[in-house]
Amino acid sequence: MSVEVEVLGGAREVGRASIALRYKGRVLLLDAGVNFDEEDKPVFARTVPPRDVDGIVLTHAHLDHIGTAPAYYITYQPPIIATKPTFEMARLMWEDFLKLNGYYSMYEDAEVKRLMEAAVYARYYSPIRVGDEFSVTLYPAGHIPGSAMVYVEVGGRRILYTGDVNTIYTKLMEPARVDGMPPVDLMIMEATYGASTHPPRKIVEERLVAIVEEVVDRGGTVLIPAFSISRGQEVMMILAERDLGIDVAVDGMVRQVTDIFLENPSYIRNVELLAKAREEFLFVQGWQDRRKVWKRPGVIIASAGMLKGGPSLYYLKKIMGNPKNAVVMVSFQAPGTPGRKILEEGLFHETGEPIRARVEWLDLSSHADRRGLLELVARIKPAKVLIVHSDGTVADSFAQLVRDKLGVDVEVAEEGRKYTL
Numbered sequence: 352m353s354v355e356v357e358v359l360g361g362a363r364e365v366g367r368a369s370i371a372l373r374y375k376g377r378v379l380l381l382d383a384g385v386n387f388d389e390e391d392k393p394v395f396a397r398t399v400p401p402r403d404v405d406g407i408v409l410t411h412a413h414l415d416h417i418g419t420a421p422a423y424y425i426t427y428q429p430p431i432i433a434t435k436p437t438f439e440m441a442r443l444m445w446e447d448f449l450k451l452n453g454y455y456s457m458y459e460d461a462e463v464k465r466l467m468e469a470a471v472y473a474r475y476y477s478p479i480r481v482g483d484e485f486s487v488t489l490y491p492a493g494h495i496p497g498s499a500m501v502y503v504e505v506g507g508r509r510i511l512y513t514g515d516v517n518t519i520y521t522k523l524m525e526p527a528r529v530d531g532m533p534p535v536d537l538m539i540m541e542a543t544y545g546a547s548t549h550p551p552r553k554i555v556e557e558r559l560v561a562i563v564e565e566v567v568d569r570g571g572t573v574l575i576p577a578f579s580i581s582r583g584q585e586v587m588m589i590l591a592e593r594d595l596g597i598d599v600a601v602d603g604m605v606r607q608v609t610d611i612f613l614e615n616p617s618y619i620r621n622v623e624l625l626a627k628a629r630e631e632f633l634f635v636q637g638w639q640d641r642r643k644v645w646k647r648p649g650v651i652i653a654s655a656g657m658l659k660g661g662p663s664l665y666y667l668k669k670i671m672g673n674p675k676n677a678v679v680m681v682s683f684q685a686p687g688t689p690g691r692k693i694l695e696e697g698l699f700h701e702t703g704e705p706i707r708a709r710v711e712w713l714d715l716s717s718h719a720d721r722r723g724l725l726e727l728v729a730r731i732k733p734a735k736v737l738i739v740h741s742d743g744t745v746a747d748s749f750a751q752l753v754r755d756k757l758g759v760d761v762e763v764a765e766e767g768r769k770y771t772l
Contacts, residue, residue, distance in 0.1 A: 354508045354772040356537065356737070360384060360396030362766035363743040365543050366415030368514070369396035370739070372485070374506045379485045380407040381501055381512045381539075385418025385448075389687050391659065393452050395419045397767070401427035405482030406471075408489075409433040410514025411498035412440035412580060414448060421445060421462040424469070432471045432479060432487060436497030436615040440580055442467060443607060451660070475499065475528075493517040493527035494717050495581035496618040502532065508772045509533060511731065513540040515740070517716075518723035519552060522588035523581060523612075525620045527719075529730055537772055538733035539764075541740035542724055545749025549720040555713050556589050562679055562711055563590065567597050567648045571675035574645075574708075576663035576690060578656040578682045579604035581717055584612060584625060586652050586681055591628035598649030599628075602635040602662040605654050609634075635662070645669045656682030658689040658700075670708055671699060677709040683716070721749065728753055736761040737770060 354374050360367035361384065370381040378399055386394045396419045406429050409417050420441075423429060433441070445463045449456060473479055478488045484506065489499035494515040501512045511532070518526045549555075566573045577583035583605035590599055601609070609629055616622040632652075635641055644651055645666050653663040667689075670676040684690035689700040697706050719727065728736060736759055738746045746763040753761045762770070 352506060354506045356510070356539070356770040356772065358739060358764040358766055358768065359398065360766065361739045362764040363741070363746060365740055365742060367394060367396050368416045368740055369419065370512060370539060371399050372503060372505060372510065374484050376403065377405045377482055377484055378403045379481055379487070379503060379505070380404055382410055382416040382514065383407065383419035383423070384415040386415060392455050393418065395422065395457055398422060401429065404429045405485060407431040408487055408501050409437055409441065410492065410501060410512070411495055412437045412444055413495070413515070414444050416514065417441050417444060418448060419457065421466050422457040424462040424465040425458060428465055428469045430471045430481065431466055431469050432473050432481070434474070434489065434497040434499060434618070435472050436611055436618050438467070438470050438472065439611045440497070440608060443604060447604065490532060491525070491528040493524050496524070496612050496615060500527065508536050510537045510539065510772070511535045511733065513538070515541055515543070515717070516719050516727065518719040518727055520620070521552065521585060521717070522592070522624065523585045523620060524717070527727065529727070532731065535731050535733040537735050537737060538728065538731055539737045539739060540724070540728070541718070542738045542746055542749040543718045543741055544716065544720045545724055545738070545741050546745040547720055548722060549714050549716055555715060559586070559589060559679065559681070559713055560593055560595070562677060563597065563650055564595065566675070566677045566709065567650070569675055570648050571673070571677060572645055572648060572670050573650045573677045573679055574663065574666050574670055575650060575652045575679045575681060576656050576658050577605060577652055577654060579608050579654040582656060582682050582715060583652050583654065584609055585715060587628040587632060588621065588624045590650065591624055591631060598647065599632040600635055600640070600644040600649065600651045601632050601653070602641065602651065603654030605652060606634045641665065656690070657684055658693070664689070667699070671706045674707050674709070677711065678706065680712040681715045721752070724749065725752060725756060728759060729757055733759065735759070737764050738762070739764045
């Protein structure tokens, strides 16, 4: 009997990731994410009947991989598998999502609670049986703490789903690990940066430090809007390592996530450096701190990374009119977001005012680039590759590269299409 693979989201798009594996009428779900439309309303991944689901596996805690998952817990309660830090961060993300998008949501707080009651905490390299047909093993993905690639054995077939993956060392993370992985019949892989090459990490880090020193030396404030999960902590560690003698404030969900990371030290490359940053930097505790930190020279690391809300938007309004200050983007800025408008037009989205502060963008991506992705395929040597989590032209370009360089059978996934093994 064949194994069927259906892409429920994340085909020719970045995010809204969800894959259904079917065998003998039963389903194993890999991720269940959400994206946002031009009006910032949630667009959920397609779903399958919850009664058919033997289990759900979450690769990591970013909303574009987990945002739909609680919808499966309205009437059913299938086991859901992830690492401990993934569950701890995911709960924060779901709670924040409902605060901001509850009117449009498919689920409420009760479903998040039911999901957490069904949590199965997984460790890397330790197989878990799901239902009667599926075996799941997680491998480190190198993307964010707790992130995992999912190796599934079902019906005599072996499937690897990468989730989001990174193949280089960063301050926070070690690269993805595939040592000892058994053969793979189908590799379902992301290709977010399948047409791009990241600059050397060391050069980007040095550029960040140089900008901070230049701005603070002339009496300015550097605002670094950063994703709460991973990017904010990466920036904290880069600055802490240098001992710059500069005031650094941390605000928004970056604070809670940092504490989750420190409580899960085995998932961090250099927990001592993160602990140093946590001890030395000011974690903003409320409006009394918030009103002070932007008035003095220094650095503010704050969520949200795309300036759609949160403390980073408050700080932007306070510092954007002074040329002595700087806004340094270190996170991807999606089309239509306030951060993207600043990069492309130099304008504040709410009023159309020009941003007089210096604006910079630095590539501190936690995704593998074209070279890293190709090397990963070469190491795993799958019989076939199915590309997801990538814009259409990027996916097509990377697919051709895999064919030309490695001679591997490869397809770009289409949403709703069913692939058989």
